[in-house]
Amino acid sequence: MSSYLIDAIEAAANVTVRSSHEVVAGRGTSRLEMVTVRDRTTGVEEDLRADGLILMIGAQPRTDWLPESVGRDRFGFVRAGADAAASALWTLDRAPQPYETTVPGLFSVGDVRCGSVKRVASAVGEGSVVVSQLHQHLSPHDV
Ligand SMILES: Cc1cc2nc3c(=O)[nH]c(=O)nc-3n(C[C@H](O)[C@H](O)[C@H](O)COP(=O)(O)OP(=O)(O)OC[C@H]3O[C@@H](n4cnc5c(N)ncnc54)[C@H](O)[C@@H]3O)c2cc1C
Incomplete structure:
Protein backbone atom coordinates (compact mmCIF):
# COMPACT_ATOMS: atom_id res chain seq x y z
CA MET A 1 0.00 0.00 0.00
CA SER A 2 1.19 3.54 -0.72
CA SER A 3 2.62 5.32 2.32
CA TYR A 4 0.19 8.25 1.96
CA LEU A 5 -2.71 5.80 2.34
CA ILE A 6 -1.11 4.22 5.40
CA ASP A 7 -0.66 7.70 6.89
CA ALA A 8 -4.30 8.60 6.18
CA ILE A 9 -5.56 5.41 7.83
CA GLU A 10 -3.37 5.91 10.89
CA ALA A 11 -4.62 9.51 11.20
CA ALA A 12 -8.32 8.58 10.92
CA ALA A 13 -9.94 8.60 14.37
CA ASN A 14 -12.74 6.24 13.29
CA VAL A 15 -10.42 3.51 11.96
CA THR A 16 -8.87 0.78 14.11
CA VAL A 17 -5.96 -1.12 12.58
CA ARG A 18 -5.57 -4.74 13.68
CA SER A 19 -2.27 -6.01 12.39
CA SER A 20 -1.55 -9.75 12.45
CA HIS A 21 -5.26 -10.51 12.15
CA GLU A 22 -7.09 -12.38 9.43
CA VAL A 23 -10.76 -12.71 8.55
CA VAL A 24 -11.67 -16.38 8.95
CA LEU A 32 -22.97 -9.73 5.48
CA GLU A 33 -23.59 -8.81 9.13
CA MET A 34 -20.69 -10.27 11.05
CA VAL A 35 -17.09 -11.30 10.46
CA THR A 36 -14.83 -13.40 12.63
CA VAL A 37 -11.24 -12.25 12.90
CA ARG A 38 -8.39 -14.35 14.23
CA ASP A 39 -5.28 -12.99 15.88
CA ARG A 40 -2.49 -14.86 14.10
CA THR A 41 -0.13 -14.53 17.04
CA THR A 42 -2.50 -15.85 19.75
CA GLY A 43 -5.09 -17.77 17.72
CA VAL A 44 -7.88 -15.93 19.56
CA GLU A 45 -10.98 -15.33 17.44
CA GLU A 46 -13.45 -12.46 17.82
CA ASP A 47 -16.78 -11.70 16.16
CA LEU A 48 -17.20 -8.17 14.84
CA ARG A 49 -20.29 -6.52 13.37
CA ALA A 50 -19.61 -5.74 9.70
CA ASP A 51 -21.71 -4.11 7.00
CA GLY A 52 -19.13 -4.79 4.32
CA GLY A 76 10.55 -10.93 -5.21
CA PHE A 77 10.18 -8.19 -7.81
CA VAL A 78 12.02 -8.99 -11.05
CA ARG A 79 15.20 -7.05 -11.78
CA ALA A 80 15.30 -5.46 -15.22
CA GLY A 81 17.37 -2.84 -17.04
CA ALA A 82 19.79 -1.05 -14.70
CA ASP A 83 18.72 -3.33 -11.84
CA ALA A 84 19.59 -6.38 -13.95
CA ALA A 85 22.91 -4.83 -14.98
CA ALA A 86 23.80 -4.36 -11.31
CA SER A 87 23.21 -8.06 -10.64
CA ALA A 88 25.97 -10.66 -10.78
CA LEU A 89 23.52 -12.77 -12.78
CA TRP A 90 24.00 -10.51 -15.82
CA THR A 91 27.05 -11.84 -17.64
CA LEU A 92 26.97 -10.35 -21.17
CA GLY A 110 4.36 -3.85 -15.06
CA ASP A 111 3.90 -4.43 -11.36
CA VAL A 112 6.15 -7.48 -11.21
CA ARG A 113 9.14 -5.43 -12.32
CA CYS A 114 11.38 -4.14 -9.57
CA GLY A 115 11.07 -0.35 -9.32
CA SER A 116 7.90 -0.05 -11.41
CA VAL A 117 5.36 2.63 -10.47
CA LYS A 118 2.54 0.14 -9.70
CA ARG A 119 -0.15 1.93 -11.68
CA VAL A 120 -2.36 0.71 -14.52
CA ALA A 121 -1.24 3.41 -16.96
CA SER A 122 2.45 2.74 -16.36
CA ALA A 123 2.01 -1.03 -16.72
CA VAL A 124 0.22 -0.54 -20.03
CA GLY A 125 2.86 1.97 -21.13
CA GLU A 126 5.72 -0.36 -20.29
CA GLY A 127 3.96 -3.11 -22.23
CA SER A 128 3.87 -0.95 -25.33
CA VAL A 129 7.43 0.30 -24.95
CA VAL A 130 8.92 -3.16 -24.49
CA VAL A 131 7.78 -4.18 -27.99
CA SER A 132 10.55 -2.18 -29.63
CA GLN A 133 13.07 -3.79 -27.28
CA LEU A 134 11.80 -7.21 -28.33
CA HIS A 135 12.22 -6.26 -31.99
CA GLN A 136 15.75 -5.08 -31.27
CA HIS A 137 16.56 -8.30 -29.45
CA LEU A 138 15.20 -10.37 -32.33
CA SER A 139 17.08 -8.39 -34.96
CA PRO A 140 19.98 -10.32 -36.53
CA HIS A 141 22.53 -7.76 -35.21
CA ASP A 142 21.75 -8.46 -31.57
CA VAL A 143 23.90 -10.80 -29.47
C1 LIG B 1 -5.69 -3.07 -4.14
C2 LIG B 1 -5.07 -2.38 -5.34
C3 LIG B 1 -5.56 -1.14 -5.74
C4 LIG B 1 -5.01 -0.50 -6.84
N1 LIG B 1 -5.50 0.71 -7.24
C5 LIG B 1 -5.00 1.30 -8.33
C6 LIG B 1 -5.54 2.55 -8.78
O1 LIG B 1 -6.46 3.12 -8.20
N2 LIG B 1 -5.00 3.11 -9.90
C7 LIG B 1 -3.99 2.51 -10.59
O2 LIG B 1 -3.56 3.04 -11.62
N3 LIG B 1 -3.46 1.34 -10.18
C8 LIG B 1 -3.94 0.73 -9.08
N4 LIG B 1 -3.42 -0.46 -8.65
C9 LIG B 1 -2.27 -1.01 -9.37
C10 LIG B 1 -2.71 -1.70 -10.65
O3 LIG B 1 -3.71 -2.66 -10.36
C11 LIG B 1 -1.48 -2.35 -11.25
O4 LIG B 1 -0.46 -1.39 -11.41
C12 LIG B 1 -1.75 -2.99 -12.60
O5 LIG B 1 -2.82 -3.91 -12.50
C13 LIG B 1 -0.48 -3.70 -13.06
O6 LIG B 1 -0.75 -4.41 -14.23
P1 LIG B 1 0.12 -5.67 -14.58
O7 LIG B 1 -0.38 -6.15 -15.89
O8 LIG B 1 1.55 -5.35 -14.43
O9 LIG B 1 -0.19 -6.75 -13.43
P2 LIG B 1 -1.56 -7.43 -13.05
O10 LIG B 1 -2.74 -6.54 -13.35
O11 LIG B 1 -1.39 -7.90 -11.63
O12 LIG B 1 -1.66 -8.66 -14.02
C14 LIG B 1 -0.84 -9.80 -13.87
C15 LIG B 1 -1.65 -10.99 -14.35
O13 LIG B 1 -0.79 -12.12 -14.41
C16 LIG B 1 -1.49 -13.21 -13.87
N5 LIG B 1 -0.49 -14.17 -13.39
C17 LIG B 1 0.24 -14.10 -12.27
N6 LIG B 1 1.05 -15.16 -12.17
C18 LIG B 1 0.83 -15.91 -13.26
C19 LIG B 1 1.36 -17.14 -13.73
N7 LIG B 1 2.32 -17.79 -13.06
N8 LIG B 1 0.91 -17.60 -14.90
C20 LIG B 1 -0.03 -16.95 -15.60
N9 LIG B 1 -0.58 -15.78 -15.20
C21 LIG B 1 -0.16 -15.27 -14.05
C22 LIG B 1 -2.35 -12.64 -12.79
O14 LIG B 1 -3.43 -13.49 -12.50
C23 LIG B 1 -2.80 -11.34 -13.43
O15 LIG B 1 -3.96 -11.50 -14.19
C24 LIG B 1 -3.95 -1.11 -7.55
C25 LIG B 1 -3.47 -2.37 -7.14
C26 LIG B 1 -4.02 -2.99 -6.04
C27 LIG B 1 -3.49 -4.34 -5.62
Whole structure:
Protein backbone atom coordinates (compact mmCIF):
# COMPACT_ATOMS: atom_id res chain seq x y z
CA MET A 1 0.00 0.00 0.00
CA SER A 2 1.19 3.54 -0.72
CA SER A 3 2.62 5.32 2.32
CA TYR A 4 0.19 8.25 1.96
CA LEU A 5 -2.71 5.80 2.34
CA ILE A 6 -1.11 4.22 5.40
CA ASP A 7 -0.66 7.70 6.89
CA ALA A 8 -4.30 8.60 6.18
CA ILE A 9 -5.56 5.41 7.83
CA GLU A 10 -3.37 5.91 10.89
CA ALA A 11 -4.62 9.51 11.20
CA ALA A 12 -8.32 8.58 10.92
CA ALA A 13 -9.94 8.60 14.37
CA ASN A 14 -12.74 6.24 13.29
CA VAL A 15 -10.42 3.51 11.96
CA THR A 16 -8.87 0.78 14.11
CA VAL A 17 -5.96 -1.12 12.58
CA ARG A 18 -5.57 -4.74 13.68
CA SER A 19 -2.27 -6.01 12.39
CA SER A 20 -1.55 -9.75 12.45
CA HIS A 21 -5.26 -10.51 12.15
CA GLU A 22 -7.09 -12.38 9.43
CA VAL A 23 -10.76 -12.71 8.55
CA VAL A 24 -11.67 -16.38 8.95
CA ALA A 25 -15.48 -16.33 8.65
CA GLY A 26 -18.42 -14.19 7.61
CA ARG A 27 -22.09 -14.51 8.52
CA GLY A 28 -25.43 -12.89 7.79
CA THR A 29 -28.93 -13.73 6.67
CA SER A 30 -29.46 -11.92 3.39
CA ARG A 31 -26.22 -9.89 3.53
CA LEU A 32 -22.97 -9.73 5.48
CA GLU A 33 -23.59 -8.81 9.13
CA MET A 34 -20.69 -10.27 11.05
CA VAL A 35 -17.09 -11.30 10.46
CA THR A 36 -14.83 -13.40 12.63
CA VAL A 37 -11.24 -12.25 12.90
CA ARG A 38 -8.39 -14.35 14.23
CA ASP A 39 -5.28 -12.99 15.88
CA ARG A 40 -2.49 -14.86 14.10
CA THR A 41 -0.13 -14.53 17.04
CA THR A 42 -2.50 -15.85 19.75
CA GLY A 43 -5.09 -17.77 17.72
CA VAL A 44 -7.88 -15.93 19.56
CA GLU A 45 -10.98 -15.33 17.44
CA GLU A 46 -13.45 -12.46 17.82
CA ASP A 47 -16.78 -11.70 16.16
CA LEU A 48 -17.20 -8.17 14.84
CA ARG A 49 -20.29 -6.52 13.37
CA ALA A 50 -19.61 -5.74 9.70
CA ASP A 51 -21.71 -4.11 7.00
CA GLY A 52 -19.13 -4.79 4.32
CA LEU A 53 -15.80 -6.39 3.59
CA ILE A 54 -13.20 -4.88 1.28
CA LEU A 55 -10.31 -7.04 0.15
CA MET A 56 -6.92 -5.69 -0.84
CA ILE A 57 -5.02 -8.31 -2.76
CA GLY A 58 -2.41 -8.30 -5.48
CA ALA A 59 0.49 -6.43 -3.91
CA GLN A 60 2.86 -9.40 -3.61
CA PRO A 61 4.78 -10.40 -6.75
CA ARG A 62 4.58 -14.20 -6.20
CA THR A 63 7.61 -14.93 -8.36
CA ASP A 64 9.10 -17.75 -6.32
CA TRP A 65 8.34 -20.18 -9.15
CA LEU A 66 10.84 -18.44 -11.43
CA PRO A 67 14.28 -20.03 -11.88
CA GLU A 68 17.23 -18.59 -9.94
CA SER A 69 18.62 -17.16 -13.17
CA VAL A 70 15.84 -14.55 -13.17
CA GLY A 71 17.18 -12.01 -10.69
CA ARG A 72 14.75 -10.56 -8.14
CA ASP A 73 14.99 -8.09 -5.29
CA ARG A 74 14.42 -9.12 -1.67
CA PHE A 75 10.66 -8.73 -2.10
CA GLY A 76 10.55 -10.93 -5.21
CA PHE A 77 10.18 -8.19 -7.81
CA VAL A 78 12.02 -8.99 -11.05
CA ARG A 79 15.20 -7.05 -11.78
CA ALA A 80 15.30 -5.46 -15.22
CA GLY A 81 17.37 -2.84 -17.04
CA ALA A 82 19.79 -1.05 -14.70
CA ASP A 83 18.72 -3.33 -11.84
CA ALA A 84 19.59 -6.38 -13.95
CA ALA A 85 22.91 -4.83 -14.98
CA ALA A 86 23.80 -4.36 -11.31
CA SER A 87 23.21 -8.06 -10.64
CA ALA A 88 25.97 -10.66 -10.78
CA LEU A 89 23.52 -12.77 -12.78
CA TRP A 90 24.00 -10.51 -15.82
CA THR A 91 27.05 -11.84 -17.64
CA LEU A 92 26.97 -10.35 -21.17
CA ASP A 93 29.32 -7.53 -22.20
CA ARG A 94 26.44 -5.40 -23.47
CA ALA A 95 24.07 -3.66 -21.05
CA PRO A 96 20.58 -5.11 -20.70
CA GLN A 97 17.79 -3.20 -22.40
CA PRO A 98 15.59 -1.14 -20.03
CA TYR A 99 13.06 -3.95 -19.44
CA GLU A 100 15.37 -6.89 -20.03
CA THR A 101 15.87 -9.18 -17.04
CA THR A 102 19.05 -10.97 -15.97
CA VAL A 103 18.17 -13.59 -18.60
CA PRO A 104 19.01 -12.10 -22.02
CA GLY A 105 15.88 -11.95 -24.15
CA LEU A 106 13.51 -12.25 -21.19
CA PHE A 107 11.70 -9.00 -20.46
CA SER A 108 9.64 -7.85 -17.49
CA VAL A 109 7.09 -5.03 -17.38
CA GLY A 110 4.36 -3.85 -15.06
CA ASP A 111 3.90 -4.43 -11.36
CA VAL A 112 6.15 -7.48 -11.21
CA ARG A 113 9.14 -5.43 -12.32
CA CYS A 114 11.38 -4.14 -9.57
CA GLY A 115 11.07 -0.35 -9.32
CA SER A 116 7.90 -0.05 -11.41
CA VAL A 117 5.36 2.63 -10.47
CA LYS A 118 2.54 0.14 -9.70
CA ARG A 119 -0.15 1.93 -11.68
CA VAL A 120 -2.36 0.71 -14.52
CA ALA A 121 -1.24 3.41 -16.96
CA SER A 122 2.45 2.74 -16.36
CA ALA A 123 2.01 -1.03 -16.72
CA VAL A 124 0.22 -0.54 -20.03
CA GLY A 125 2.86 1.97 -21.13
CA GLU A 126 5.72 -0.36 -20.29
CA GLY A 127 3.96 -3.11 -22.23
CA SER A 128 3.87 -0.95 -25.33
CA VAL A 129 7.43 0.30 -24.95
CA VAL A 130 8.92 -3.16 -24.49
CA VAL A 131 7.78 -4.18 -27.99
CA SER A 132 10.55 -2.18 -29.63
CA GLN A 133 13.07 -3.79 -27.28
CA LEU A 134 11.80 -7.21 -28.33
CA HIS A 135 12.22 -6.26 -31.99
CA GLN A 136 15.75 -5.08 -31.27
CA HIS A 137 16.56 -8.30 -29.45
CA LEU A 138 15.20 -10.37 -32.33
CA SER A 139 17.08 -8.39 -34.96
CA PRO A 140 19.98 -10.32 -36.53
CA HIS A 141 22.53 -7.76 -35.21
CA ASP A 142 21.75 -8.46 -31.57
CA VAL A 143 23.90 -10.80 -29.47
C1 LIG B 1 -5.69 -3.07 -4.14
C2 LIG B 1 -5.07 -2.38 -5.34
C3 LIG B 1 -5.56 -1.14 -5.74
C4 LIG B 1 -5.01 -0.50 -6.84
N1 LIG B 1 -5.50 0.71 -7.24
C5 LIG B 1 -5.00 1.30 -8.33
C6 LIG B 1 -5.54 2.55 -8.78
O1 LIG B 1 -6.46 3.12 -8.20
N2 LIG B 1 -5.00 3.11 -9.90
C7 LIG B 1 -3.99 2.51 -10.59
O2 LIG B 1 -3.56 3.04 -11.62
N3 LIG B 1 -3.46 1.34 -10.18
C8 LIG B 1 -3.94 0.73 -9.08
N4 LIG B 1 -3.42 -0.46 -8.65
C9 LIG B 1 -2.27 -1.01 -9.37
C10 LIG B 1 -2.71 -1.70 -10.65
O3 LIG B 1 -3.71 -2.66 -10.36
C11 LIG B 1 -1.48 -2.35 -11.25
O4 LIG B 1 -0.46 -1.39 -11.41
C12 LIG B 1 -1.75 -2.99 -12.60
O5 LIG B 1 -2.82 -3.91 -12.50
C13 LIG B 1 -0.48 -3.70 -13.06
O6 LIG B 1 -0.75 -4.41 -14.23
P1 LIG B 1 0.12 -5.67 -14.58
O7 LIG B 1 -0.38 -6.15 -15.89
O8 LIG B 1 1.55 -5.35 -14.43
O9 LIG B 1 -0.19 -6.75 -13.43
P2 LIG B 1 -1.56 -7.43 -13.05
O10 LIG B 1 -2.74 -6.54 -13.35
O11 LIG B 1 -1.39 -7.90 -11.63
O12 LIG B 1 -1.66 -8.66 -14.02
C14 LIG B 1 -0.84 -9.80 -13.87
C15 LIG B 1 -1.65 -10.99 -14.35
O13 LIG B 1 -0.79 -12.12 -14.41
C16 LIG B 1 -1.49 -13.21 -13.87
N5 LIG B 1 -0.49 -14.17 -13.39
C17 LIG B 1 0.24 -14.10 -12.27
N6 LIG B 1 1.05 -15.16 -12.17
C18 LIG B 1 0.83 -15.91 -13.26
C19 LIG B 1 1.36 -17.14 -13.73
N7 LIG B 1 2.32 -17.79 -13.06
N8 LIG B 1 0.91 -17.60 -14.90
C20 LIG B 1 -0.03 -16.95 -15.60
N9 LIG B 1 -0.58 -15.78 -15.20
C21 LIG B 1 -0.16 -15.27 -14.05
C22 LIG B 1 -2.35 -12.64 -12.79
O14 LIG B 1 -3.43 -13.49 -12.50
C23 LIG B 1 -2.80 -11.34 -13.43
O15 LIG B 1 -3.96 -11.50 -14.19
C24 LIG B 1 -3.95 -1.11 -7.55
C25 LIG B 1 -3.47 -2.37 -7.14
C26 LIG B 1 -4.02 -2.99 -6.04
C27 LIG B 1 -3.49 -4.34 -5.62
